[in-house]
Amino acid sequence: xxxxxxxLGYVGLTGAACALTSNHTVFGVDVxxxxxxxxxxxxxxIVEPGIPEALAKGAAEGKLDAGxxxxxxxxxxxxxxVCVGTPSLADGSHNMSYIANVSRQIAEALxxxxxxxxxxxxxxxxxxxPGSIDDLVWPIFTRTLGETADAKAExxxxxxxxxxxxxxxxxxxxxxxxxxxxxxxxxxxxxxxxEGIEAPRFYCRFRDxxxxxxxxxxxxxxxxxxxxxxxxxxxxxxxxxxxxxxxFVSDTKLNVSPYYLRPGGAFGGSCLPxxxxxxxxxxxxxxxxxxxIESLMPSNAAHKDFVFRHVSHGLAPGARVLMLGxxxxxxxxxxxESPNVDLAEALMKAGxxxxxxxxxxxxxxxxxxxxxxxxxxLPGIDDLLVTADELATRSYDVVVDANGMAxxxxxxxxxxxxxxxxx
Numbered sequence: 001x002x003x004x005x006x007x008l009g010y011v012g013l014t015g016a017a018c019a020l021t022s023n024h025t026v027f028g029v030d031v032x033x034x035x036x037x038x039x040x041x042x043x044x045x046i047v048e049p050g051i052p053e054a055l056a057k058g059a060a061e062g063k064l065d066a067g068x069x070x071x072x073x074x075x076x077x078x079x080x081x082v083c084v085g086t087p088s089l090a091d092g093s094h095n096m097s098y099i100a101n102v103s104r105q106i107a108e109a110l111x112x113x114x115x116x117x118x119x120x121x122x123x124x125x126x127x128x129x130p131g132s133i134d135d136l137v138w139p140i141f142t143r144t145l146g147e148t149a150d151a152k153a154e155x156x157x158x159x160x161x162x163x164x165x166x167x168x169x170x171x172x173x174x175x176x177x178x179x180x181x182x183x184x185x186x187x188x189x190x191x192x193x194x195e196g197i198e199a200p201r202f203y204c205r206f207r208d209x210x211x212x213x214x215x216x217x218x219x220x221x222x223x224x225x226x227x228x229x230x231x232x233x234x235x236x237x238x239x240x241x242x243x244x245x246x247x248f249v250s251d252t253k254l255n256v257s258p259y260y261l262r263p264g265g266a267f268g269g270s271c272l273p274x275x276x277x278x279x280x281x282x283x284x285x286x287x288x289x290x291x292x293i294e295s296l297m298p299s300n301a302a303h304k305d306f307v308f309r310h311v312s313h314g315l316a317p318g319a320r321v322l323m324l325g326x327x328x329x330x331x332x333x334x335x336x337e338s339p340n341v342d343l344a345e346a347l348m349k350a351g352x353x354x355x356x357x358x359x360x361x362x363x364x365x366x367x368x369x370x371x372x373x374x375x376x377x378l379p380g381i382d383d384l385l386v387t388a389d390e391l392a393t394r395s396y397d398v399v400v401d402a403n404g405m406a407x408x409x410x411x412x413x414x415x416x417x418x419x420x421x422x423x
Contacts, residue, residue: 002024002027002077003024003026003027003078003079004028004070004073004081005027005028005029005080006030006082006106007029007083007084007098008045009046009083009085010048012084013039014162014167015081015160015171016039016055016064017044017055017168019193020057022196023063025064026063027077029066029067030068031068035066039055039064042057042060043056049165050167051167054168071108072113078189079121079189079190079193080120080122082099082102082106082125086098086126086127094127098126099128103140106120106122107141107145107153110145111145118151119153120154121187121189124156124157125160127159128210130208130210131206133180134206134207141153141155154182155181156179156181156187157179157210158178158190159178159213161216173197176202178204178212179191180208181203181206184203184204184208186203187203222292226292227245229283229292230248231245232288233282233283233290236286264420265419266303266304266342267300268337269329273300276297277297280293280297304339304346307339307343307419308347310422311347311400311417312352319397320353320394320395321347321352321355321396321397321399322386322391322396322414323347323356323400325340325356326341326358326402327358328340330403332360343402343419348378355385355394355396356381356386357386357391358405388409395414397415398414398416398417399414401418402420406418
């Protein structure tokens with residue numbers, strides 16, 4: 001393929017080097033004449049293993065060129081990859097001016113050429129806030145190209161997951177390949193670009209693919225901050241930070257795994273809230289500041305509020321609500337710090353007519369902490385609980401599946417909201 005790469009920085013040069021290695025032809029575009037001259041000569045403006053050799057070989061074989069002007073290049077290009085910068089503004093948002101400018105320039109160039117080989121696939125790799133292609137990039141193309149926009153260009157968002165010093169290796173051995181398109185369907189040009197690369201491949205909508213990069217990088221930051229906070233507390237307590245870290249990461253069943261990383265309900269139960277509070281206390285007593293750990297309980301409280309707003313959205317005052325599950329988990333009667341009790345209490349305070357179905361919860365069997373906790377939060381529990389037989393005789397405005405029970409019950413006519421499987 002012939003590939004035009006816009007932005008000869010770290011991401012763009014890595015993409016150019018790897019495309020050349022895969023036997024494609026590359027034309028690099030940049031506003032910096034110095035970068036353009038270096039790339040034309042087959043020299044790398046950055047230090048990164050594997051890139052200088054690939055650029056030199058590409059230039060020697062006549063497969064690499066570069067320039068500040070590119071209009072005639074898009075006439076027969078198969079793919080344009082946009083890798084321009086999106087630096088932070090003072091308020092933390094991205095400066096999208098480079099994205100807007102290069103989008104306009106590519107659209108203007110397409111306006112002047114005849115695309116005999118169909119629309120140009122324009123793939124964006126720059127990190128952009130969700131909605132950027134829908135609300136900024138594609139409107140620029142449609143304003144410039146008018147009714148010919150669909151015939152001239154097709155958009156793809158393809159986030160990169162490269163690490164400095166291992167970028168070329170990461171390109172050919174990625175953790176995943178994410179391709180965002182208008183309808184979430186595959187794109188033939190990008191599939192051809194990544195042919196032969198073994199990695200999970202995900203096709204999704206533009207906004208989903210744009211958001212993935214923020215999730216990834218923020219979680220990496222969370223991991224670093226968590227490990228460092230735990231390490232500080234361990235050191236202050238005379239605990240080996242290295243030994244406990246080795247034990248922690250060895251658990252790939254729960255600790256380093258998909259478990260506890262699915263968006264859904266808030267955490268609760270007898271362990272997590274109690275131990276998070278205790279960890280924060282221990283850290284403070286040891287004289288260490290652990291803002292990430294201290295933020296967990298407020299974050300969980302914010303999520304409980306979100307779940308209530310999500311469940312009650314659009315409900316009329318006094319609407320009839322059925323909750324499936326009140327205990328912390330299905331098949332248990334543990335109510336201690338159950339977020340489902342918080343939700344039930346919030347729904348009742350908001351004036352909704354609430355009923356609860358939970359076969360694991362028999363009021364007569366409640367004892368000890370369970371009984372005290374429930375009576376303190378929901379003193380009228382007797383009036384809330386309904387049986388399986390009663391469900392068949394009742395009608396509701398919404399059914400809230402809090403513990404995954406709906407799959408074992410007859411279908412409901414009312415809308416069903418599974419709070420542990422947010423879409």
